[in-house]
Amino acid sequence: MSSETPAAVRAAYFAFDRFPSSKGSAVHIGHMAAELFARFDGGLLGVLGGGPLPRYQREAGGIEIARFGEQIPNFLDRAEAFSRWVAAHVEPHRETLRICHVRDPWSALPVLALPGRGYRVVYEVNGLPSVELVHTHPSVTPATLAKIADLERLCLEGADAVVVPSRVIAGALSRRGVPETKVHLVPNGADVAAAAPRPDGAPERYLVYVGALQPWQGVDVLLRAFARLADLTDLRLVICSSVPERRARPLRRLAERLGVADRLLWRFTLPHAEVAGWLAGAAISVAPLTACARNLDQGCAPLKILESMAAGVPVVASDLPAVREIMADREHGRLVAPDRPAELARVLRVLLEYPDAARAMGERGRQRILADLTWPASRARLSAVYDSLTSPVVRR
Numbered sequence: 001m002s003s004e005t006p007a008a009v010r011a012a013y014f015a016f017d018r019f020p021s022s023k024g025s026a027v028h029i030g031h032m033a034a035e036l037f038a039r040f041d042g043g044l045l046g047v048l049g050g051g052p053l054p055r056y057q058r059e060a061g062g063i064e065i066a067r068f069g070e071q072i073p074n075f076l077d078r079a080e081a082f083s084r085w086v087a088a089h090v091e092p093h094r095e096t097l098r099i100c101h102v103r104d105p106w107s108a109l110p111v112l113a114l115p116g117r118g119y120r121v122v123y124e125v126n127g128l129p130s131v132e133l134v135h136t137h138p139s140v141t142p143a144t145l146a147k148i149a150d151l152e153r154l155c156l157e158g159a160d161a162v163v164v165p166s167r168v169i170a171g172a173l174s175r176r177g178v179p180e181t182k183v184h185l186v187p188n189g190a191d192v193a194a195a196a197p198r199p200d201g202a203p204e205r206y207l208v209y210v211g212a213l214q215p216w217q218g219v220d221v222l223l224r225a226f227a228r229l230a231d232l233t234d235l236r237l238v239i240c241s242s243v244p245e246r247r248a249r250p251l252r253r254l255a256e257r258l259g260v261a262d263r264l265l266w267r268f269t270l271p272h273a274e275v276a277g278w279l280a281g282a283a284i285s286v287a288p289l290t291a292c293a294r295n296l297d298q299g300c301a302p303l304k305i306l307e308s309m310a311a312g313v314p315v316v317a318s319d320l321p322a323v324r325e326i327m328a329d330r331e332h333g334r335l336v337a338p339d340r341p342a343e344l345a346r347v348l349r350v351l352l353e354y355p356d357a358a359r360a361m362g363e364r365g366r367q368r369i370l371a372d373l374t375w376p377a378s379r380a381r382l383s384a385v386y387d388s389l390t391s392p393v394v395r396r
Helices: 024-040 077-092 103-111 129-136 142-158 165-175 217-228 245-258 270-278 293-298 304-312 342-351 353-373 375-387
Strands: 011-018 043-048 056-059 064-069 101-103 120-126 163-164 183-185 205-211 233-239 262-270 284-287 315-318 334-338
Touching: 011 024, 011 077, 011 103, 024 043, 024 101, 024 304, 024 375, 043 077, 056 304, 064 077, 101 103, 101 205, 103 120, 103 142, 103 304, 103 315, 103 334, 120 142, 129 142, 129 293, 163 375, 165 183, 165 293, 205 270, 205 304, 217 245, 217 342, 233 245, 233 270, 245 262, 262 284, 270 304, 284 304, 304 315, 304 353, 334 342, 334 353, 342 353, 353 375
Parallel strands: 011 043, 011 101, 043 064, 101 120, 120 163, 163 183, 205 233, 205 284, 233 262, 284 315, 315 334
Antiparallel strands: 056 064
8 A cells, every 4th residue: 555545544435447537437436436535524446547547646635546557468367456456455444444335346355355344335236247248258158257146146245235326237136136125226327517519520410329339339230220321421420439449440340341431430538528519419319238138137327328318419229128217218319129220220310300309309308317317316315325324333
């Protein structure tokens, strides 16, 4: 640990995610950690680093950010090394910590395993590696996935409270035996602000996709649908990717094969404020999530949909249970069957032909966010979870 570590850290938040970054997870971490640290007048945020990000930094309000910067190519080896790093950062504060909030099993296990811990643990489940890794790392064996599932079980059993962003994820945990009384719904939120300025170089009329490029996001489905709109010669597709350009190579090759490469505009790892401008200027925001186990059985809480609605933009998204928690068909946009490019193209075409109706959907989406899906509303729910954990802790 750094010699500058505060003498009494009462709150800690750990996440196996890079922070800050252009990904939605970083937005979520920023709000959740801020709520925790506001309660305890500061704390320790432990996250992934790399690149120009400093290993340690001090922020206003008594907040210290520590970053794990080891460059370990193998995902599981990196996760194990991160767990050891978390354990080393928690150990000096075992006597002062009141609440430790963790975002993944790699953070949860060392926090829960510390002998004699006198703090409460909040385990935030946005996804389950035992479900997601098969999509992002196909070489992972079933035996390894089973071991990870067992690790997740230990973390879910040991945590004092479990926080989820959607009812679908809550259902997935219930099927794993987690008591409903232990699970707390804290939805993602969005900021509703004044219209962002139109980005320089923005096409006159365009569709927009915002987010990462994992297979479950369905960007390939969107490209195939866009190819069916070739007669709309003024229409462009803007892809605001939260991941670096190198990860887009397979999709860019697909765009070449489909003959749409010259009608695409790629933007990579934009600051969050700039993404807001691309959303605000779009005719339609598209969230073409696939019907895979990650989205159906585990569930998700797509921040891209919330932020599109907050910008007053109509959304066309896959008709999945987790999406229906956020938006309603024909009210805030359109829901379409997943993995069907022809149907997606047809719905996009209809909305483009009726811009007044589309704008009305966008405005109703904005009102939906204002009603109960803002970040302050989400933080208030998280604060209530912390309130429930303030009773004296029995040492373990």
